Amino acid sequence: MLNKLPVARLLFCVLATSAVLGQVCAIVSLSALSQTSIMVWAFLALIIQLIVLGVFTSHVEKLISEPITRLTDAADHLGPDLRPRELPEYGSKEISQAILAFRNMQERLARCTAERVEVLAAISHDLQTPITRMRLRAESLESRQDSARLLQDLDTMHALVKEGVTYARTLHGTTEPPSRIDLRALLESIISDYEDAGHIVILDSRIAEPVMTLPNALRRILINLVDNALKFGSAVCICACRRSSGPVISVLDNGPGIRPDQLENVFKPFYRGPPRDQKSVAGSGLGLAIARQLAIAMNADLRLENRNEGGLEARLSLSHASVVHGLGGVSRVVDENGAEGLCRGRAAVATVRDCGHAAGAVGLSLSTRR
Ligand SMILES: Nc1ncnc2c1ncn2[C@@H]1O[C@H](COP(=O)(O)OP(=O)(O)OP(=O)(O)O)[C@@H](O)[C@H]1O
Ligand SMILES: [Mg+2]
Structure with a gap:
């Protein structure tokens, strides 16, 4: 990606130097004119310089602030799925590095969440079998009271496992289309x-x-x-x-x-x-x-x-x-x-x-x- 800031710095130096040179030339060539004409020309030169400088400064300011704004937006809109959004490297070397670091962080977070969901899903899946086995054993217990209590506990366990997995999945966003x-x-x-x-x-x-x-x-x-x-x-x-x-x-x-x-x-x-x-x-x-x-x-x-x-x-x-x-x-x-x-x-x-x-x-x- 084209790094525009050093180019802008170079342009700024060229512009500033040419402005100073231009002024010196103008003063030398205008020294033959009357005092009032020199004043008018100097004033005009100053206005033109200010305009050029203003345009140039706003351009440089845009070059610096645009990538930072994009980075802020990307951080603000980091969705619950933590999936990296489109964020091109842009701006000065330091800003490009910050964008790259941010993109890497997004990827690490997304990987981390995905792993967590997989672990939870695996635990939940593997818990289903022992819960079903325990349910069968609880149903065959002689004491009806103990059996009912055990079944209630198993239901709670089952609901907790199911809800845990649902929560982990929602953390990863949803793939449902609108x-x-x-x-x-x-x-x-x-x-x-x-x-x-x-x-x-x-x-x-x-x-x-x-x-x-x-x-x-x-x-x-x-x-x-x-x-x-x-x-x-x-x-x-x-x-x-x-x-x-x-x-x-x-x-x-x-x-x-x-x-x-x-x-x-x-x-x-x-x-x-x-x-x-x-x-x-x-x-x-x-x-x-x-x-x-x-x-x-x-x-x-x-x-x-x-x-x-x-x-x-x-x-x-x-x-x-x-x-x-x-x-x-x-x-x-x-x-x-x-x-x-x-x-x-x-x-x-x-x-x-x-x-x-x-x-x-x-x-x-x-x-x-x-
Ligand atoms: N309509 C409500 N009126 C009063 N308190 C509420 C209400 N909704 C939620 N709460 C409070 O917020 C807490 C959290 O609610 P949440 O729905 O996350 O969990 P839960 O209902 O306790 O369990 P789960 O929804 O996982 O079965 C509740 O335990 C309760 O204290
Ligand atoms: Mg609830």
Whole structure:
């Protein structure tokens, strides 16, 4: 790759020398002219020099800052898969070396993660056989109580192993290609699975347009959030609406919520809330970590917020580009009384009060906040 900075330095020296020489020549040749003419010529020469210097300086500045900006972008956008992005060596020798070192670091990180996933996958695979053998032995135990306890422990072990592998895989990004989906249909199918299992989950979807997303990742995120909502609360609603920033899907519950200082910690792998919040509920503490990794992989933002009314809101904000066919910057807005209207730009904030009549039926007062 052509190293442009030394060329720029050379050009700068040539320009500066010629400018000085030019000035000397001008002064000598103009000495025959009157005092005023000399002043005018000197002034003009100075202006031209300043312009040339300005153009040249901005060019040099661009040459220096461009590769650094690219390097910063590459570091900022290092995805969860840690795969090296296209980053050509560019700029001065020092900057080229920094880019090369960064690329090597990306490759080492990606290799390291891949190895970790392989180890986890191998352990999980090899654990399946002894777990199945132990299950068979536990079932044949004479004491029914011991058998039930052992089977419960084995189920927990099995779930932990499975979740561990899923988490490791999500760390490596997702290979799922984006596709255009009917969001409402996806949410309805999730809810019907819960209904089959005897749970009530309310749907309030206000997005009619198709959405471009990773359907399996989205399904997995929502399932993890709804599982939590059902685990810690008794009434759950999935609300989907459009905001100026893009589609937003919220999972609302009426549980105890999360202590404000723990709202980010719960996204850490294997982190579970303080025992008093757990109500001895089962879990490995990986659900939210997986959901966050998948959200990053699909360029979405996942946050938790305690609701004023009590309970938790898990809010997944999809990127603006995910709406395939929008209303041209116009959003549907629902006012406090449930009346709908259209609104533009920043004012396009959807407020959902009493998320449908069904929510009221199970005593869940729901509202999404900014
Ligand atoms: N809706 C919620 N209401 C109250 N607390 C919650 C809620 N969702 C998550 N939490 C807290 O965050 C912790 C981490 O949640 P996460 O989903 O990662 O793990 P888990 O539900 O304990 O186990 P897993 O999902 O792996 O089965 C939970 O243990 C709980 O303390
Ligand atoms: Mg969970």
